[in-house]
Amino acid sequence: MALSKTDLNDIENLLGRKPSDVETSIFDTMWSEHCSYKSSKPVLKQLPTTGSDVALGVGEDSGIVRFTVHDGKQYCIAVSHESHNHPSQILPVEGAATGVGGVVRDVYCMGADVIGVLNSLHFGQTDGPKKPLVEEIAERVVLGISDYGNPLGVPVLGGETLYHESYNDNCLVNVAAIGLIQEDDIIHSYVPQQAKDEPYDVILLGKSTDGTGYGGASFSSATLDKADESVNLGAVQVHDPFLKRVLVEAIKSILAVVKDKKIPIGFKDLGAGGIACAASELAVAGGFGVILNLEDVHVISENLLPEVVTCSETQERFCMVVPRSFTPEVLDIVNNQFDMSSIYPNAGASVIGHIISDLSFKILSHGKVLCDLPVKAITTDVKAHRESKPREIxxxxxxxxxxxxxxxxxxxxxxxxxxxxxxxxxxxxFDNAVKGNTIVYPGESDAVVIAPIQGSMAGIAVSMDSNLYGNYDPYACGAIAVAESVRNVVSVGAQPIAITDCLNYGNPEKADVFFDFEQGVKGISDAARHLSFIESEAIPVISGNVSLYNESKEGSAVVPSPVVLCVGKMDDYSKVxxxxxxxxxxxxxxxxxxxxxxxxxxxxxxxxxxxxxxxxxxxxxxxxxxxxxxxxxxxxxxxxxxxxxxxxxxxxxxxxxxxxxxxxxxxxxxxxxxxxxxxxxxxxxxxxxxxxxxxxxxxxxxxxxxxxxxxxxxxxxxxxxxxxxxxxxxxxxxxxxxxxxxxxxxxxxx
Known part of the structure; x- marks a missing residue:
């Protein structure tokens, strides 16, 4: 449990009572830095997020930018950018693999088809006293990424790898996924307004819920302590790319019906915070509340505690909010046509709740109320004030x-x-050729290039970059990350159209660390505004992630490490x-x-x-x-x-x-x-x-x-x-x- 005494007092004052065990677990998850962005949210507001090519900016599971028109249809690129640092340090294979699994879910739930994955990997020194551990982590992280991307049938297109002593006790595993979607087919990560006029069900799709990943969000929002390693192991999720592959096909079938019948739905992946996070965020983003019935959640074992069912981060799951009239068809596609339970025990689709107009988040189990909270209290109203201490540059x-x-x-x-x-x-x-769209491969240029639309010469260039200057000049560190990723895309002949970022820093409660974070964001913001190819616009930051507390209990923090991904477009990939x-x-x-x-x-x-x-x-x-x-x-x-x-x-x-x-x-x-x-x-x-x-x-x-x-x-x-x-x-x-x-x-x- 990462909640402080101050947090617990604030919760009691907010509710006027002591929270239940389930509510405490939800607050522990949703108030974590990982879910709430409570330290970083005010700083991130300075990033430019809009532009004439932006189809969907920050705020949902992926950002989406317009790419090209083909056969009269506007095609877009969806991008999600995430980190899985702490889990990869503790269990490198599982941590890295589930990092890939999580970021592709972010793209799939927008209705896009994932066309590539990239990674930015940061490991410790391999010529120092911790060489055996560092090399083992590096080897197993790479194995984890290939373990997921290869069987999923998604090309791991490229990325970067850096080594520095500050990563000895805290590796960084940043992963990005890019997807292709027609603009008219975008699915949103919120309950649609039609839920005011007709009943909407909450459907859980995918793997049966288990105890893996319970506490993962709060674990990722604290410094790593080797003494807690045995406890932390349970906070790391377990991957199953083969199940995911079937689940994705089932989802494509559902979304084909949604498109054909023009059914308004909300769709979100289950990552950090599990059911509690996905359901509450879907509801509050649409201006609604939600009631969940835990006894209806398909689980691997009946003896799971209710707080575990609520907040477990079991992988390969999605949450879909659909009109009740459409519910039987969704269940039939997943449970009968794709017979998910034959692939994994108890996997499938279940109705676990419904949407309400009251802005509350309620959880029941066999009629007993386990949770009754204002939905905004666990989502949008979480804040933290941090001090900043400048240093000489x-x-x-x-x-x-x-x-x-x-x-x-x-x-x-x-x-x-x-x-x-x-x-x-x-x-x-890594298999970087699966799908047959790759034009420029890793090692051949500064950016990878793919041609994702059959019959079109339009190409996409992508580069993912960071540097090791952060300890000396955190502003330049952020600016250089943008500048290099832009140059890399330009070098193959593509015009930059969007960037994403993953901001990896130490403990934000330390004033010098928070200063570094502020300066890094300012560097990214300034570079995005100055290096745009569209007059009077910045290169929009359409997606991103903040990963804090990347340090050990001994106080050894990683060098400030903002990672920037740049997406560029070209009309004719033959000119690459x-x-x-x-x-x-x-x-x-x-x-x-x-x-x-x-x-x-x-x-x-x-x-x-x-x-x-x-x-x-x-x-x-x-x-x-x-x-x-x-x-x-x-x-x-x-x-x-x-x-x-x-x-x-x-x-x-x-x-x-x-x-x-x-x-x-x-x-x-x-x-x-x-x-x-x-x-x-x-x-x-x-x-x-x-x-x-x-x-x-x-x-x-x-x-x-x-x-x-x-x-x-x-x-x-x-x-x-x-x-x-x-x-x-x-x-x-x-x-x-x-x-x-x-x-x-x-x-x-x-």
Missing amino acids: IRKEVADVTLNTAIENVCQQYLSSKNNASKRYIYRF ITNQLHESNLTLFCVGKRYAEFLGTQLDLFISSNQKGGVPQVRFEDEHTINKVMLQLNQRRLLSSCHDISMGGMWISVMEMVLGERGLSKVGLALDLDSQFSIETWLFSENGGFVIAVEGKNQRLVTDTFDEHGIFYSCIGKTVDTLNVDINYKKKLISSLSLANLASDWNVHN
Whole structure:
């Protein structure tokens, strides 16, 4: 139980009596940070959430943005973005798998078909004293994701993996799902207004309720304590993707009837808080109340306590609110046509309650009242005031940098470091081709690209990004996450249309942590407003999640970790370009000025503390201009290859381009860097930008376009036939490295 003494006193004052056991369990769940957003809600209001392409903004289970018109029908992309951090630290397979299971439910319940899943995984250091535990968690998290996505038949399209010591005791598993839906078919996460005029039933669909995940919401809203590990195990849910696959088909059959007969319904997945959360949120969002009858809930065992039945987070369940006249057809589809109980004991669909006009939340069991609460008291009226304590932020360039080792050593160590090296050892476990829509695969470019509509050339590009700058500059951390995800989408030739975020921070009751959270949100907000491709609009934040208390009882919090997903659209996916280099005699350009801002970068290990300056900053005006021009050049097919510059700097960008997805180089590089910047700044500055490859016939068109818009660019070399990387600085060869050796470094973890 996570309720404090103050919480319990507030509840008694609110009710004028002591709460029942069931009511106490509901308050414990619904007042948790995980369900209520009580600390973060006021801060999140500064995020831009509207736009001309937004079909459905924040507030429901998924955000939805318009994508393209095909055969006269408006198609949209639904996106949900969630975290499953605490469960994945305790039971990595189950935690990660149910993270995927939860986020796809958010998309399915909008009426959309899930077309892809992405993940952002953050693990501890694998070269420290906790290496065995960190590696085991990482391996089992990856197994959990593949355990769910692969049998469900949903492609795991891509993502990112970062390593940092702050994640030693608290890994982060952030998962996003994207779905395709026609705008006219959107289902809402609230009771429709027709419930004022005719009776509406509450139907529970899916797996039989058990005790798994009970207390999961409050468990995810507290710091992790190894002493409580045996207790916490019960708060982790258990996944069943095979049951989910059948359940999804049953739901599609129900929604086909809903569409054909134009039946107004409300639909929501059961995640954190179980039946209590789903039913109360459906009701209050429509302006109604609800009465539930616990004896009608299909359960795995009759001896479950009522508070467990009410708040258990048993997986593979949905809650649907339908007109009573439609109820028999729903039950017939699930229980007879799909015969759910033959797949899992007691699985199916049951009427567990009905909607009422009174704004109350009531639970009965065999006629006995177990719960009678104002529905707003457990949903919209939950608040918490948090103090914020600013801290000093260093923002400056440095004049000079001296490496503590030879530059070729730095180049090689960069490639073999966990954060920069190939991640094929992770994404090779995922089926990213199922459904047959994938155009650009993981490792081939900065964003994955899919073509989800049969017969249409319209494509969707998606990227999911974060960074490790949060301890030094939480504002820049948020802004950079947006900027990188936008660049990644632009790099393949897509126009950004929406972003989502997952905000991972420590204990919000600590003033310095809450300051970091505020600054991260401000950075995201400012970047979204400055980097939009639609004049007078921001890139809308259409969905998201807040995960707080990511720290251990010892007080070790994760580095502030906002994760941003960007969705982009392209009219013709045949114009997509990757970051791979396949032919010689292409000219390489660096686009975007380099800055000597090295604090928190990968170069941190190789320079003294007085040479680091500040964290790389986003110069919004320059970034926006470059992005727009890069998209134009891509769409005019003037670029042979394009890669953004981010973690690891230009060195990692050019190496990923020349090594290819598997490290099998087809060409070499002759880099020729001039005196505008130091060699260290040229190679390792992590300020945003692009590396592009251009054929000779297109060079003049490209450089004239940059000149016209006042964009910084510089020729940095060519692709060559010899499989070496030669680095020339000020016309002098300073290093010649074998691509075979570099490929070995880059593939060291595969």
